[in-house]
Amino acid sequence: MRQLNDLAGTGKLPSDLPERPPAPSGGPKGIAQQAGVKHVIAVMSGKGGVGKSLTAGLLAVGLRRRGMSVGVLDADITGPSIPRMFGVREKPGVVPNTQTLRPPMSKTGIPIMSMNLILPSEEEAVIWRGPMVSGAIRQFFSDVAWGDLDYMIVDLPPGTSDAPLTVMQALPVDGVVLVTTPQALATMVVTKAVRLVKQLGGDILGVVENMSYVSAPDGTRMEVFGPSQGLKLVIASNAPLLAKLPIDPRIAELADSGGIEDYEAPEFDELITNFLAVAPRAAATPGVPAHAHSH
Numbered sequence: 001m002r003q004l005n006d007l008a009g010t011g012k013l014p015s016d017l018p019e020r021p022p023a024p025s026g027g028p029k030g031i032a033q034q035a036g037v038k039h040v041i042a043v044m045s046g047k048g049g050v051g052k053s054l055t056a057g058l059l060a061v062g063l064r065r066r067g068m069s070v071g072v073l074d075a076d077i078t079g080p081s082i083p084r085m086f087g088v089r090e091k092p093g094v095v096p097n098t099q100t101l102r103p104p105m106s107k108t109g110i111p112i113m114s115m116n117l118i119l120p121s122e123e124e125a126v127i128w129r130g131p132m133v134s135g136a137i138r139q140f141f142s143d144v145a146w147g148d149l150d151y152m153i154v155d156l157p158p159g160t161s162d163a164p165l166t167v168m169q170a171l172p173v174d175g176v177v178l179v180t181t182p183q184a185l186a187t188m189v190v191t192k193a194v195r196l197v198k199q200l201g202g203d204i205l206g207v208v209e210n211m212s213y214v215s216a217p218d219g220t221r222m223e224v225f226g227p228s229q230g231l232k233l234v235i236a237s238n239a240p241l242l243a244k245l246p247i248d249p250r251i252a253e254l255a256d257s258g259g260i261e262d263y264e265a266p267e268f269d270e271l272i273t274n275f276l277a278v279a280p281r282a283a284a285t286p287g288v289p290a291h292a293h294s295h
């Protein structure tokens, strides 16, 4: 990682580079392999700061709570925020005699891989060009000992740049969850993401509208960012609205202090129920025999 940072700074390859490992079968442009991961779900948005990482984190926490095995791949290489949300600081270990990393585990047993866990400090900046970012994302998927996962949740950086493109093209993504806020701008930008996913032949599973409203102590709902735009996005994406999450000071507090796994709210429950209604089914779901759900 240090060498790659030097490369980004100087444009010169370090002289003592280790020998390049043989390309995996399928060649370097093929879809990355990870035998134990049943379903890969990408969380995407057009705009930053709309709660994409929060949604990715909540999906993982909620699915784990319902007994499934879940991992989180933080594909936001230059602005990683998953480790802080889960309070994970431990560096990944190396699986003995391999070039594979062992991802640190969250409190409730969610393996997490993020650039933040590799950097010497959380404040360190990653100034990388697109191809390096893409390479890191591929390695986070295929060179990490993820084990058996029903769902891998991939948190993307905002927009439709190299990183989302890499994830959609190089990882075996089963479906995309789109996140937006009620602001018209956010809705407009996320429709670009809709187009990207559709152009790549991806499947949009559903839409989450975050920061939809604030509940006042007397129970009234204030729509801080204006009336819901969720319906527009549902029409544009032809996918269902999975949840309208309120602005909740507890979310901000827990996400900042590494306590996201303690969050409880009816809207959160609803998000998971609705997600499971549209998500590709994990064959290992208790009571559901494998291949019972033919599409």
Ligand SMILES: Nc1ncnc2c1ncn2[C@@H]1O[C@H](COP(=O)(O)OP(=O)(O)O)[C@@H](O)[C@H]1O
Pocket (backbone or CB within 6 Å): 045, 047, 048, 049, 050, 051, 052, 053, 054, 055, 081, 158, 210, 211, 245, 246, 247, 248, 249, 251, 252, 253, 255, 256
């Ligand atoms: N519904 C919400 N209520 C309160 N704070 C929120 C909510 N959604 C997101 N936040 C906070 O807003 C900030 C941005 O959210 P984040 O998930 O990092 O956005 P993104 O990944 O889309 O850039 C974070 O500090 C997060 O804790």
Ligand SMILES: [Mg+2]
Pocket (backbone or CB within 6 Å): 052, 053, 054, 076, 079, 081, 156, 157
């Ligand atoms: Mg984020």
